[in-house]
Amino acid sequence: MPRVIVLLAAAAILVAAGWLIRDFIRDPVATPIADFSAPFVFGRFAVPPDNPLTQEGFALGRHLFYDPILSANNEVSCATCHIQAMAFTDGRSRSPALSGGELEFSAMSLVNLLWGQERFFWDGRATSLEEQALMPIQHPEEMGQDIDVLVAELSSSSSYRRMFRRAYGEVSADNIARALASFMRMLISDNSKYDKYLRGEVRLNAQEEHGRKLFMAHPDTKVSLRGGNCIDCHSQFLTSGFRDALDGFSNNGLDPEDTLAPGLMAVTGNPAHKGFFKVPTLRNIAVTAPYMHDGRFETLRDVMNHYNDGIVVSDTLSPLILEADNAPDTPSDTVGLRMTPEEIDAIIAFLHTLTDEVFLTDPAFSNPFEGGS
Amino acid sequence: MSRLQAMSGFGLLVLLAIGWIVFVPGPKRTTDVTVTLRATMNGAPLTFDQFMYDNPAGPGAFRVRDFRFYLSNLVLTSGDEEFVEPDSYYLARFDNADRSYVITLSDVPLRRIEGLRFLIGVDPDANGSILARGDLDPNSQMAWNWEVGYKFVLFEGALDVDGAISPLVYHVGFSENAREVSVLVPADMTRAGETQINLDVDLAKLFDNAALIDMQALPTVKFDRTDARMLADNYADMISASY
Numbered sequence: 267m268p269r270v271i272v273l274l275a276a277a278a279i280l281v282a283a284g285w286l287i288r289d290f291i292r293d294p295v296a297t298p299i300a301d302f303s304a305p306f307v308f309g310r311f312a313v314p315p316d317n318p319l320t321q322e323g324f325a326l327g328r329h330l331f332y333d334p335i336l337s338a339n340n341e342v343s344c345a346t347c348h349i350q351a352m353a354f355t356d357g358r359s360r361s362p363a364l365s366g367g368e369l370e371f372s373a374m375s376l377v378n379l380l381w382g383q384e385r386f387f388w389d390g391r392a393t394s395l396e397e398q399a400l401m402p403i404q405h406p407e408e409m410g411q412d413i414d415v416l417v418a419e420l421s422s423s424s425s426y427r428r429m430f431r432r433a434y435g436e437v438s439a440d441n442i443a444r445a446l447a448s449f450m451r452m453l454i455s456d457n458s459k460y461d462k463y464l465r466g467e468v469r470l471n472a473q474e475e476h477g478r479k480l481f482m483a484h485p486d487t488k489v490s491l492r493g494g495n496c497i498d499c500h501s502q503f504l505t506s507g508f509r510d511a512l513d514g515f516s517n518n519g520l521d522p523e524d525t526l527a528p529g530l531m532a533v534t535g536n537p538a539h540k541g542f543f544k545v546p547t548l549r550n551i552a553v554t555a556p557y558m559h560d561g562r563f564e565t566l567r568d569v570m571n572h573y574n575d576g577i578v579v580s581d582t583l584s585p586l587i588l589e590a591d592n593a594p595d596t597p598s599d600t601v602g603l604r605m606t607p608e609e610i611d612a613i614i615a616f617l618h619t620l621t622d623e624v625f626l627t628d629p630a631f632s633n634p635f636e637g638g639s
Numbered sequence: 640m641s642r643l644q645a646m647s648g649f650g651l652l653v654l655l656a657i658g659w660i661v662f663v664p665g666p667k668r669t670t671d672v673t674v675t676l677r678a679t680m681n682g683a684p685l686t687f688d689q690f691m692y693d694n695p696a697g698p699g700a701f702r703v704r705d706f707r708f709y710l711s712n713l714v715l716t717s718g719d720e721e722f723v724e725p726d727s728y729y730l731a732r733f734d735n736a737d738r739s740y741v742i743t744l745s746d747v748p749l750r751r752i753e754g755l756r757f758l759i760g761v762d763p764d765a766n767g768s769i770l771a772r773g774d775l776d777p778n779s780q781m782a783w784n785w786e787v788g789y790k791f792v793l794f795e796g797a798l799d800v801d802g803a804i805s806p807l808v809y810h811v812g813f814s815e816n817a818r819e820v821s822v823l824v825p826a827d828m829t830r831a832g833e834t835q836i837n838l839d840v841d842l843a844k845l846f847d848n849a850a851l852i853d854m855q856a857l858p859t860v861k862f863d864r865t866d867a868r869m870l871a872d873n874y875a876d877m878i879s880a881s882y
Binding site: 306307308309310381382482483484486488489491497501502503504506508509510511513538585586588589 | 769780858
């Protein structure tokens with residue numbers, strides 16, 4: 267009898283070893299993410315041919331996104347500054363810097379990144395999500411990590427080795443970038459009340475509908491059309507900036523000439539781009555306060571007050587903002603839309619229809635190290 | 640040599656001859672077409688962002704921040720034959736070094752190109768749709784909201800009158816304002832199956848044509864139908880062939 271048991275055990279060990287070796291030597295056979303859904307009104311998008319969307323890449327990216335191993339002190343993960351419940355922002359004016367103090371900019375929402383501008387960061391300095399993903403890791407004040415050290419750390423973890431092998435092959439900086447980019451590309455928000463309205467599933471109430479109309483109209487007093495002109499920069503369905511060339515960057519009148527930050531000019535060198543910033547998506551805007559690149563506005567009402575009569579004129583200010591005025595014949599010391607308080611409330615009500623609870627609580631985008639995997 | 644061999648040798652020759660006739664190319668039956676549009680102002684390449692152009696009918700000088708338009712429904716003709724380029728919606732923009740926009744069409748099934756026809760603007764069907772076709776994109780700068788349609792011609796800039804700067808915004812749309820342009824293509828523009836068509840887009844015509852515009856009196860055109868039609872009649876002939 268014992269001989270049989272020994273034989274069986276030996277056979278089992280052989281099978282297990284064979285399985286492990288097979289798993290180790292075979293090429294990655296990642297499963298393509300073929301049929302995710304996105305509203306056709308979002309328009310076309312492109313995934314880089316050398317980083318197709320796969321289940322394995324997404325799963326690995328999600329782990330990396332939530333893992334503080336990415337930082338030098340093993341305390342900061344991407345999710346420290348990009349929190350799901352806040353549409354992947356951090357609720358601060360400016361994110362905390364590693365050496366104490368604050369970063370230059372407010373953390374940006376990560377949503378519907380497949381559409382809109384193909385440049386990332388407030389000043390557009392990254393031209394792909396792959397390029398972007400490695401920047402916070404190595405930024406001395408964000409995660410302060412040496413990329414080779416990170417590759418070595420991840421390689422010494424058997425579970426990361428396995429996840430990388432399944433998704434791409436080896437553990438490398440490029441593959442870290444690919445995985446993070448894949449995770450971020452799948453952060454799709456399309457279940458807000460506005461989306462349901464566009465799909466014909468719900469109606470907006472009278473105030474929201476009024477706000478929608480104002481959002482979508484450039485004012486023209488000559489034909490008695492009132493408007494908030496938001497659509498001049500925040501596109502009608504995505505609510506983000508425009509995709510074509512640099513159309514998704516502009517100066518919305520935050521600062522005067524002498525304190526105007528370089529913005530996009532720092533990237534293009536073109537003085538006509540001074541003070542231009544990435545027009546951000548307004549999806550889930552009710553949960554991403556404070557607002558603007560430096561988080562200067564606490565509430566959506568502050569934002570609306572800015573557009574209504576707080577516009578600061580500089581040479582590169584958008585002519586569409588300067589010209590959009592609902593009361594051009596009434597003299598005033600301020601520049602702005604000059605709408606009524608009811609109109610401002612209506613736009614704020616419309617902005618609230620952009621909140622997508624399904625997205626903000628979707629377990630697929632949550633921390634994989636806490637229960638759900 | 641046996642008779643059989645001789646016969647099969649002859650057969651081979653016949654086959655070769657037939658093959659020659661069938662497979663060796665005759666003159667090319669299709670044409671590769673390149674259409675180059677160049678933005679100019681009064682005959683010189685357009686300059687952006689500088690107050691260097693005179694208000695055509697009033698005081699001050701203006702600068703151009705942005706100028707672009709939709710070119711659609713492209714048709715190439717050769718005698719009675721014509722080729723309609725499917726889904727041709729091009730956003731012509733000129734914010735590059737040589738102020739030009741290039742459309743390339745390969746293997747157009749016409750042996751020679753004698754004429755070219757297109758719309759400045761968008762046909763009513765596409766203008767009323769939110770489907771992305773060609774360069775039509777409802778999430779782009781050229782889209783008004785989906786109830787209105789697209790801007791066909793967009794001009795943005797500023798006017799400087801004695802140091803007082805004011806914005807200029809001319810956005811012309813509405814289906815009735817699409818204008819057809821047709822251009823003759825001289826025979827010597829086609830060589831070895833390739834046709835080069837050079838078009839000059841004179842932006843000055845937008846303000847200085849049938850209607851002469853004082854930018855101070857009319858700094859913006861958007862939804863007023865009469866103003867929009869006036870600018871459309873002005874841009875109707877801003878594009879011409881240049882050789």
